[in-house]
Amino acid sequence: MNSRLTTSLVLQILRHGRSSALCFSTAFSSQVIVRRSGTIGRRSILGVDAWERSFGSAAPELAKADADADAAEKETSIAETVNREVGSRPDTGAVVSSYWGIRPSKITKEDGTVWPWNCFRPSDTYTADLSIDLTKHHVPKTFLDKVAYRTVKFLRVPTDIFFQRRYGCRAMMLETVAAVPGMVGGMLLHLQSLRRFEYSGGWIKALLEEAENERMHLMTMVEIVEPKWYERLLVLAVQGVFFNVYFVLYLLSPKLAHRVVGYLEEEAIHSYTEFLKDLDSGAIPNVPAPAIAIDYWRLPKDARLKDVVLVIRADEAHHRDVNHFASDLRYQGRELKEAPAPIGFH
Template sequence: MMPSRVGGSMILVRQLGLRMSSTYSSSVAVVRAVSGAQFNDMLFGSRSSSAASATIVRFLPVRMASTSAATASVGGNDDESSEGKASAAANPSDSNQMTSYWGVAPRRLFKEDGSEWRWSCFRPWDTYMSDTTIDLKKHHAPTVFLDKIAYWMVKLLRVPTDIFFQRRYGCRAMMLETVAAVPGMVGGMLLHLRSLRRFEHSGGWVRALLEEAENERMHLMTFMEVTQPRWYERALVITVQGIFFNAYFVGYLLSPKFAHRVVGYLEEEAIHSYTEFLKELDNGNIENVPAPMIAKDYWRLPPDATLRDVVMVVRADEAHHRDVNHFASVCI
């Protein structure tokens, strides 16, 4: 009895599918054959066309369903879409996440070793190899009055940081990167608005500052894999970031040159902090754990890279930001 019911159900489903496809084809033919004015008259006109309008309206859900199905298959071939459906079935929570800001699933990317690219926060073309040969001892001696204020302001800000974190350089790096990623975003935003107001190019500074903010944020994402902050450290981050963002925003409005000089000296202090971090690693006071996978992919580090290699490339990035901001203090 059960097999016959299953067979009958399958025949009924097939017939319904054929009926829906034929009905949809006929509805498309009707719509194409009618001009725009006639179509409006059929939908909103006299009673004589009510039957035709009801027919067309009845087919609209079929059209919408086919459109949504076509949209879901954009971004890859049939094999990739079937694999995506299989992975969505395996991970139901992932199927509800938007995989790109276009609302379309991006094509699958693979690394050189054949493994799938796992990061959505950056793509393979955003990676690079850091220049660790950069001069780390370069220092801009303050000469004018604003430079001296910026220099001593940064020196004073270092005192409470040293007292709070002492030699916990992993937590210090986490705090440093949550603050270091703010100036590039604020400066890029304000220069972007100034470019719009004045109808002029930015000279490439908007992109440079936003890339700096993105690089600093990747530093934070890396150290989050190494150090798990405590609740009071998270609270401190929220407080410091809120104060620093608003203070830097106002300072940049008053004097972009002064703001960039402050960041230049902050980066000099960051180089010093990471140098001390390396000394603790070399002395064995901090365990030289394997580098997080996100760091290996972002800086193209070797498979056997360690935390020391990560600190080396991060320190080189900070030296680059130091030079950029000291240069911006003269040019902007």
């Protein structure tokens, strides 16, 4: 019976249009199958794209729903227009873009100018600690320490052969690798916390912040050095291999994994120190600092490339200390959650 009433109702709508539809009792409206059509603001009945609002007392509610849908369609259109028209800021050259068609919220700096980045917020910025000890070295003591140290020294050989003294390209490649361990460690600790129903002592956040910080190093270096096609291909190969190797290594021995990262950071400090020597000698031009670096590290407006390398080197020294500390905790048989992660991981 219900099927017959529905069929009769649809036929009346098709024959007589809206006036006939409104003559039916609202009791029959619940029998009508309504679905959204592909166009925002329109409705369909059983595949017919000529839906005329609704019946009886349901009309005001559907009219309001259609009005809301029209407004949503208009906002989406505006967001897409903004996304297409957004470009480079002439004052800094910084690119402002939306993500997934979502219009970015307007944020201003302390001086009242518009914040040009949506990949990080003013709260993520900081001033690097340049007073950190750059000469600190963890002397290998255990067998695993020696394995980690020798592995990192071995990996440095092909890097020196390929890049030689092109420290801009070397730094770019280094950061694509350095951003992997924090993400892998944070992810695995996150899953461990879920499995064991226990806290992480802040180490999940600390390691993910390390990964994000290293990624910002890369975003800065890409502004300075434009990688060639074969260097991009090399990044794909190295990252694909390193991610999987480090993932397995962290599962087998987190202590060894953190020790490897600690020694990698020591090598990064050495590379950036050589980078600074070439900047001082004039072998590498001391160009103006990229806009993203000035905002991320709160550098002066007239900062140069040397200032950027100094703050990045300080970050690497901090990552060195934290990873060696994490490895020592594992060596002592203590979980990372038993010792709170360092505050202000940058």
